[in-house]
Amino acid sequence: MKSEHIPKATIGRLTVYVEVLERLKREGSEVVSSESLAEACSVNPSQIRKDLAYFGEFGVRGVGYYVAKLISAIKQSLGVDRKWNCALVGVGNLGRALLRHRDFQTKGFDIKVAFDCDPYKIGETIEGLEVICTRKTKEKIQELNLEIGIITTPPERAQRAANYLVEAGIKGLICFAPGRIEVPEHIPLEYVDFFDHLFAVAFNITLGQLGK
Amino acid sequence: MKSEHIPKATIGRLTVYVEVLERLKREGSEVVSSESLAEACSVNPSQIRKDLAYFGEFGVRGVGYYVAKLISAIKQSLGVDRKWNCALVGVGNLGRALLRHRDFQTKGFDIKVAFDCDPYKIGETIEGLEVICTRKTKEKIQELNLEIGIITTPPERAQRAANYLVEAGIKGLICFAPGRIEVPEHIPLEYVDFFDHLFAVAFNITLGQLGK
DNA sequence: CATCGCTTGTTAAAAATTTCACAAAAGAAC
DNA sequence: GTTCTTTTGTGAAATTTTTAACAAGCGATG
Numbered sequence: 001m002k003s004e005h006i007p008k009a010t011i012g013r014l015t016v017y018v019e020v021l022e023r024l025k026r027e028g029s030e031v032v033s034s035e036s037l038a039e040a041c042s043v044n045p046s047q048i049r050k051d052l053a054y055f056g057e058f059g060v061r062g063v064g065y066y067v068a069k070l071i072s073a074i075k076q077s078l079g080v081d082r083k084w085n086c087a088l089v090g091v092g093n094l095g096r097a098l099l100r101h102r103d104f105q106t107k108g109f110d111i112k113v114a115f116d117c118d119p120y121k122i123g124e125t126i127e128g129l130e131v132i133c134t135r136k137t138k139e140k141i142q143e144l145n146l147e148i149g150i151i152t153t154p155p156e157r158a159q160r161a162a163n164y165l166v167e168a169g170i171k172g173l174i175c176f177a178p179g180r181i182e183v184p185e186h187i188p189l190e191y192v193d194f195f196d197h198l199f200a201v202a203f204n205i206t207l208g209q210l211g212k
Numbered sequence: 213m214k215s216e217h218i219p220k221a222t223i224g225r226l227t228v229y230v231e232v233l234e235r236l237k238r239e240g241s242e243v244v245s246s247e248s249l250a251e252a253c254s255v256n257p258s259q260i261r262k263d264l265a266y267f268g269e270f271g272v273r274g275v276g277y278y279v280a281k282l283i284s285a286i287k288q289s290l291g292v293d294r295k296w297n298c299a300l301v302g303v304g305n306l307g308r309a310l311l312r313h314r315d316f317q318t319k320g321f322d323i324k325v326a327f328d329c330d331p332y333k334i335g336e337t338i339e340g341l342e343v344i345c346t347r348k349t350k351e352k353i354q355e356l357n358l359e360i361g362i363i364t365t366p367p368e369r370a371q372r373a374a375n376y377l378v379e380a381g382i383k384g385l386i387c388f389a390p391g392r393i394e395v396p397e398h399i400p401l402e403y404v405d406f407f408d409h410l411f412a413v414a415f416n417i418t419l420g421q422l423g424k
Numbered sequence: 425c426a427t428c429g430c431t432t433g434t435t436a437a438a439a440a441t442t443t444c445a446c447a448a449a450a451g452a453a454c
Numbered sequence: 455g456t457t458c459t460t461t462t463g464t465g466a467a468a469t470t471t472t473t474a475a476c477a478a479g480c481g482a483t484g
Binding site: 217219221222256257258259262272273274275 | 443449
């Protein structure tokens with residue numbers, strides 16, 4: 001098949017596949033069928049085959065998928081087979097936790113700068129990274145060739161952070177602050193919101209209790 | 213309309229509506245139309261009306277929705293118009309950050325216990341909460357009537373944490389560890405994964421660059 | 425080297441979700 | 455109190471996404 005429009009949900013599932021495949025690899029599996037991978041990911045086997053088909057043919061008929069090969073293929077398809085230089089804005093609790101979170105490095109997202117506008121925080125060092133004044137956004141983004149902005153400010157400062165980053169030429173944003181922000185059409189933007197998921201759990205519990 | 217099956221995506225959007233409505237309320241709006249709310253949430257106005265219709269009729273024709281009323285209505289519909297007692301398992305960087313995160317309180321999710329299996333952490337106090345040994349899971353869950361479990365352990369310990377919580381009678385789970393876990397059918401489970409979203413941003417940046 | 429079993433890639437069908445379009449209803453204007 | 459404007463709630467249409475079904479292809483077996 002290859003290309004055309006790719007459902008957003010597909011992207012989400014591909015990252016799950018990678019996660020699960022990496023576990024399988026650690027556990028010694030060399031080959032996996034769409035059926036067993038589907039089982040491990042709690043999805044339909046056709047779904048997996050279709051998701052992969054958007055990007056190419058990665059399997060061997062009668063055999064399945066070579067785990068290591070498939071991991072590479074998916075990562076390459078998603079564009080995460082390389083390093084991405086990131087900037088974090090907003091060094092609060094969450095920002096700090098993310099800076100300390102090793103997986104960013106591991107997964108290829110290198111946080112190269114941490115910005116904050118609070119004079120008390122500027123100059124502080126976290127995980128070997130000096131907190132820098134937000135005024136220097138443009139300078140630093142361009143100097144270090146940063147591509148992805150991670151917004152961990154309080155909600156009322158999220159829009160301003162986004163503006164600075166976009167103006168400085170950032171290519172994409174991920175926003176942990178609640179509420180929506182505005183960015184130009186061509187800048188990919190994703191929101192991360194735990195409460196989304198907490199609400200969903202609460203809702204489903206409530207639903208289950210009513211149903212019974 | 214009312215009831216029947218509700219799309220998962222609807223739940224996600226409803227939480228966005230609440231977020232945006234609360235901002236509008238703070239800014240002094242008393243009434244909002246589906247059109248302007250849609251604008252603020254970057255969705256289609258019909259979508260909003262349909263999402264709301266699953267739960268009842270909350271608007272006034274020719275007028276719109278009363279902001280404060282709509283917030284209550286949505287919260288009630290989702291089952292978040294009350295307190296939910298939560299247990300957190302895994303006091304690492306992320307766990308600590310969540311414990312310090314004020315919004316849990318604010319939004320009605322009361323983290324009443326923090327569990328960890330590391331003897332060095334047990335007894336430590338974070339935000340007025342003593343870290344308790346995982347062995348006491350069952351006892352505490354039942355004693356404090358905890359309903360939602362928040363899993364912030366490393367991935368290899370997530371399944372065990374889930375097992376303990378489920379066995380202790382937890383009603384729903386939210387898992388921040390990467391990888392999938394298994395729980396009984398009737399236990400609502402949601403995963404929170406930043407990398408999902410980071411991958412999506414990376415993918416969309418890559419896509420945009422190819423397209424051009 | 426033909427046959428058989430298995431698993432992919434893909435086309436077609438089904439299901440779910442979103443968008444459109446408009447009748448119904450509320451309030452304002454006259 | 456009738457008409458006009460507005461905006462909801464909803465049934466029907468369009469679109470998207472998921473699932474099922476199966477032909478095509480790979481490797482093993484004899």
